Amino acid sequence: MTDDISPVAAALAARGRKVYPFIVNEFFDLGNKAIFAIGFRAAVKAEDDAAIIEAHRYAHEVARSAGDAAEAARKDVDLLTDAKTIEALWRVCRRVDLDPKDPTDLDKAKETIYPAFATPGWMRKTLTTDQIAVLLNLYIEVKRKESRGRREVTDEHVEKLATVCQAHAGDDIPEAILADYPREILTAVVIQFALKLADARASVEVLLAQSEAIATGDAAAQSVSSPE
């Protein structure tokens, strides 16, 4: 531990970061030198932020050199999104050393300090869209593994979220809150909302049936529709 950083930062630095190896040789046959396996680790906040900054820098450079198309390039959301993806993947994809006797035994794979690819620029020039998509899917899988159990979607959480979204339906507060949610958590929240909506609709139907039965004096219907 060093005095230059806080004890909490030292604990974070000492924790180690798990690298998840995947066999990818079916997808990465680069110039007859296939990449057999790539390790992925979950990005830390500084890497996420650095990827965004570098992506903006790249998109700015492209726009500057685009001549007549500079304005269109500056407004092109896809250009920036693709740049962010590549920058992020370059930071999380790590070279792994495999057991020479059995390279398919990923339990024996050892992480290295090196990135799997030379630079983000190299990735842009060399990898196909499909190869980038493979990397992205594997990284999403790693994020899912790492985030399991970190954010549980509790009923209380969903209720609070519903209250805030309803109260601020006309402004950008729901957008600001939900922007931080990973896709799988958003999916869980939407499912919870759907279940609550179905419950509410069912309750309304029961109440309507009861009220109709009371109005018509139908005792049998009242007893049937009543949970008691």
Added chain:
Amino acid sequence: MLAFEQPPGDLPPARLFRALLQRRPERTLAYRIPSAEDFALRVRALRAAEIGLLLDAADEGVEELRGSRVSTALLARVLWTGDAPTFRSADELGGMDGDDVGQLWSEALQALGRICPTYALSDSTAWVRALEAGAREPSNLHDAFVLALCVDHGTGAVTPRPDRYWGCSPAELLDGHWMIWRAARAVYLAATKTQ
């Protein structure tokens, strides 16, 4: 900054009053940072100008990361462990998982919402009303009256001097201190008027 708007509905007014009566109100977080679970965390209220400075500084740089800069800068300022700031700079939060920073930010905002009302971000009328209810509680009356009597009397004028209660420079007061002084003063004036 949603959490600052209204006084917390689930905190009894008497406890809310006592929470804001601290020199620098603090609240302990139940949340622990993954991989640093041994370190207990507290949030400490900031002055409105301190929050404003952080927001101003966050304006520089890539616009998309403004929210990220606000959250990490504020977390680095409000979080305390033992008698020292938990992080020495916002950069240290860069070593955390992004989702964990989001969770920590959410927990810290919730806690700040209980101890750090500001005139810029809060419904101060609602806060003062809640604090008045807290000041009327018998357990708080002594402090409420002592605080209410922190004034200078001039010719036809009463100048608030809440700084005397906390023994600090007026410049060090929090917005919450002004709100709690106004609440205490209102309760004191109402009580002495009826006697």
